[in-house]
Amino acid sequence: MKIFDIVQLNFKQLIRDKKNLFFLLLFPAVFMLIFGIGFGDNVESDVDIAVINHDNASGVNLGNELVGVIKDFNSSENESLFTVHEVSSEDKAQKMLENGSVSTILIIPQGFTSDMGNNMSSLGEIVIKGNPIDADYGIGSSVISGIVSEFSKQIINKVAGQTIPEIELKYEDLNISSSSTFDLYAPGLIVFAILMTITVVASNVATEEESGMIKRLRLSKMKTRDYVLGNLISWSFVGVIQVIIMLLVAILVGFKWEGGIYTLFLACIVGIVTTFSSVAVALIIVALSKNAKQASSISPIIAVPLSFIAGAFIPLPDCVIATINNQQIQIYEILPWNQAITAIRQVLTYGQGLDAIVMNLIIILIMGIILLGISILLFNRKISREN
Known part of the structure; x- marks a missing residue:
C-alpha cells in the first residue's frame, strides 16, 4: 500500500x-x-563509405591502390565525392551503416592482388552493401562501379600476355528502411x-x-x-x-x-x-x-x-x-x-x-x-x- x-x-x-x-x-x-x-530531408554533400580491405599483399597491393583511387575521386565541382572510412571488420562497418555514419560498405577480398599473378579466372569479387532506397547508396554504388571497371581495365593493360577478366562486383541490398x-x-x-x-x-x-x-x-x-x-x-x-x-x-x-x-x-x-x-x-x-x-x-x-x-x-x-x-x-x-x-x-x-x-x-x-x-x-x- x-x-x-x-x-x-x-x-x-x-x-x-x-x-x-x-x-x-x-x-x-x-x-x-x-x-x-x-x-x-537532409542529403549529405558527400558520400560516406566504409571500406574493409582484406588484401594483405606485400609490396604492390591492388586493394590499397583501389582505395586510393576512390579517395581521390572528385565530383563535378572538383571536390572529393567520397569520405572513406577504413575499418577493420565487417561487423563494425555494419554498425556504421545502421547508425547512419556511412551509406555504403565496400569489401575488398583477401588475395585480391595475388589472384592477378596467379592468372585466375577472375581478378576477384568486390562486395558493395547498402540500403537500396538510400540516395547516397545509389550514388555511391553507381560511381564505385565505374571506378572499379576503369581500375580493372588499367590492370589488364599492365599485364602483358595475360587475359584477366574485369573485377566482378557483387551487390548486397540490405533491408534497412531508413532513408x-x-x-x-x-x-x-x-x-x-x-x-x-x-x-x-x-x-x-x-x-x-x-x-x-x-x-x-x-x-x-x-x-x-x-x-x-x-x-x-x-x-x-x-x-x-x-x-x-x-x-x-x-x-x-x-x-x-x-x-x-x-x-x-x-x-x-x-x-x-x-x-x-x-x-x-x-x-x-x-x-x-x-x-x-x-x-x-x-x-x-x-x-x-x-x-x-x-x-x-x-x-x-x-x-x-x-x-x-x-x-x-x-x-x-x-x-x-x-x-x-x-x-x-x-x-x-x-x-x-x-x-x-x-x-x-x-x-x-x-x-x-x-x-x-x-x-x-x-x-x-x-x-x-x-x-
Missing part, C-alpha cells in the same frame, strides 16, 4: 507542476520538431526525453526530503527500497508516455515508423527499463546534494552531457575499450541510455523484433540494477544521518 501511495503522490505532483511537465514532455518534443524540420538523417536521430531524441526525467525526479525527491515528507513516511515503517520502488513504478509509466508522445511528434515531421504496434510495444519496454537508470541517477544526485536547490541545479548539468555522451544528438567517434569475439566494445556502450538508443532504433527505424534487442535490454537492466543499488545505499545513508 505504501508503494501505491508513492505512485499516486508522484502523479499528483507531476500534474500540478507545469514546469516539470514542460521539461518532461514539451521540451524534448520541441527538440524533435527542430530536428525533424532540419534533417528530415533520411532524421530517421536515425529520432530514437536518440526519445531517449533524451527519458534522460530529462533525471531533472524532474531529482527536484521532486529533494523537495520531499527538505519538507520532511520522507521522514514522515519512514515513521510509518516505510523502507527506502519501498520509496525507490514507488518512484520506479510511477516514472516508468511516464517513460511509456514519453516514448509514445515523442514518436507521434516524430511521425508528424516525417519519421518513418517501421513494424507497427509490436515495435512500439518493444520501444515502450525499452523506455521502462531505461527509466530505472534515470531514476537511480536522480536519487544519487539527491543523496550527494546538500539541499533541494543544489539538487535541482546539478541534475540538468548531469542529464544534458549524458545525452551527448550517450549519442542522443550526434554520431559518436570510436573509443574502443575492449574486443570480445572480434567485436569492438566502445566505452559509451556501457551507458544504458546508449543501449536504449540502439534498441529503439532497431525496432522503430528498422522494424526489428525482440531477438534484435535482447542483448541491449540485458545491458540496460544490468546497469540499471547497479545504479539502483548505489542509489539505495547512498540515499538510505543520507536519510539515516538526518534522522
